[in-house]
Amino acid sequence: MDLDCLGSLVLVKKLFPDHRLIRSRLIHPTASGLYTMYEKYFDFLNPQDLKQERVDHIIIVDTSSAERVKEYFSCIYGSDPRITIYDHHPMTCDILGADLAGQPWGANTTCMAKLAMEQGIVLESEEATIALTGIYADTGRLIYENVHREDLEAAAWLLDMGASLRLVKSFLDALKEDGQIQVLNRLLLLIQPQIIQGHEVLLSYLELDENIPGLAQVVEKIMDVENPDAYFAVFYVRKNKTVMVIARSQKRRINLHELFAPYGGGGHQMASSLILRGQDGPVFYGEFLAYLESSLVPATCARDIMTREVFAVQEDHAVLDVSKYMEKVNHTGLPVLDGGGKLTGFVSLRDIMKARRASQMHVPVKAYMSRTVISSHPGVTMREVERIFYKHHIGHLPILEGGRLAGIVTRWDFLEYKKRRKGLGAGERR
Numbered sequence: 001m002d003l004d005c006l007g008s009l010v011l012v013k014k015l016f017p018d019h020r021l022i023r024s025r026l027i028h029p030t031a032s033g034l035y036t037m038y039e040k041y042f043d044f045l046n047p048q049d050l051k052q053e054r055v056d057h058i059i060i061v062d063t064s065s066a067e068r069v070k071e072y073f074s075c076i077y078g079s080d081p082r083i084t085i086y087d088h089h090p091m092t093c094d095i096l097g098a099d100l101a102g103q104p105w106g107a108n109t110t111c112m113a114k115l116a117m118e119q120g121i122v123l124e125s126e127e128a129t130i131a132l133t134g135i136y137a138d139t140g141r142l143i144y145e146n147v148h149r150e151d152l153e154a155a156a157w158l159l160d161m162g163a164s165l166r167l168v169k170s171f172l173d174a175l176k177e178d179g180q181i182q183v184l185n186r187l188l189l190l191i192q193p194q195i196i197q198g199h200e201v202l203l204s205y206l207e208l209d210e211n212i213p214g215l216a217q218v219v220e221k222i223m224d225v226e227n228p229d230a231y232f233a234v235f236y237v238r239k240n241k242t243v244m245v246i247a248r249s250q251k252r253r254i255n256l257h258e259l260f261a262p263y264g265g266g267g268h269q270m271a272s273s274l275i276l277r278g279q280d281g282p283v284f285y286g287e288f289l290a291y292l293e294s295s296l297v298p299a300t301c302a303r304d305i306m307t308r309e310v311f312a313v314q315e316d317h318a319v320l321d322v323s324k325y326m327e328k329v330n331h332t333g334l335p336v337l338d339g340g341g342k343l344t345g346f347v348s349l350r351d352i353m354k355a356r357r358a359s360q361m362h363v364p365v366k367a368y369m370s371r372t373v374i375s376s377h378p379g380v381t382m383r384e385v386e387r388i389f390y391k392h393h394i395g396h397l398p399i400l401e402g403g404r405l406a407g408i409v410t411r412w413d414f415l416e417y418k419k420r421r422k423g424l425g426a427g428e429r430r
Helices: 003-015 027-035 048-050 069-071 107-119 125-138 149-160 166-173 178-190 215-226 256-262 281-295 319-329 349-357 381-393 411-421
Strands: 058-059 082-085 194-197 199-208 231-238 240-251 271-277 333-337 343-348 396-401 404-410
Touching: 003 027, 003 058, 003 107, 003 149, 027 125, 027 215, 069 194, 107 125, 125 149, 125 166, 125 178, 149 381, 149 396, 178 199, 199 281, 215 231, 231 281, 240 281, 240 396, 240 404, 256 271, 281 319, 319 333, 319 349, 333 404, 343 349, 343 396, 381 396, 381 411, 404 411
Parallel strands: 058 082, 199 231
Antiparallel strands: 194 199, 231 240, 240 271, 333 343, 396 404
């Protein structure tokens, strides 16, 4: 049970007051602190308590995998219960006869919160704090790409119910254990940056004598510090010959749920993990690197988003004519070409203003254009395009192919790409 699971359960208790919550024998390390503080708000039964009960209805939250709930079903005898699942993960349900009722929102707690909102349920501030912690945990404090409008609406409602952001932050603060800090220090020395299919990926392999709780928090901390497109941390526990892979992604093109499916792993598009027992650590790591090389979808690059029909001017055109043309096409800057079509400069509104102040509007534009042109090639990735924009403080990046102008990426092209990545839709402006 992780924070999102606990957030879902505290709302299930309000939504279905005639049901009882059943405690898993496994609580995620990130959730243990919150559970310790708010244990009474759950009032869990243990799975063993079900052996003498007739069960009519089972509600499962935050998973649709039979393997993850077998500890409960193994204690149910002589019952034929109705099963309802509220799960926000990609649906790969293998629980026979279950009714699926979840939504693909950023947090499963959001699904339960929306139901509670519709029913007009009132929460205690402590219950709202537990639920808001679950939403913040699974949405990266509402900044991951899995965030939907419903997550924000649910968070706002929980704040209205008295949720404490100060307490939420304290439950989300990572790396409270000495073992986590030791692993973090070791990983920072071991991580290997690589470019795989145009993606900037971090990889690490670390052998441990025994499993250390809270490794996912360590991986997330490195994601925050290094800011790669994705991070794949492979751990090998020598004691029981177990391989654990914990991964985080910032790009929908690196879909971790799909990548880990062949290994039996699970999770979200942006956060996933897998466990394999009886493995040889170094052998698996080599095979896994080869798998990533062959399986990652290539990164988006300039050719995918650039404007191909480029408005450009000739270097012998008068500044006045160029100014009128810029106004006509509603652009703030234009590439300048010579008679042979070669890119020789770039003219901006600032250059036009310089010529106007000097009363030189009839001279050729090459007298005022910038001759130092920052350009790139069609295969440049969006991560590198972003670096170029920020480093050189420019808003237009000409794309050359074979020495010729093949297209241009503007700041608006780039921003529209970023919006589409987050599913917000594309605008019309270039």
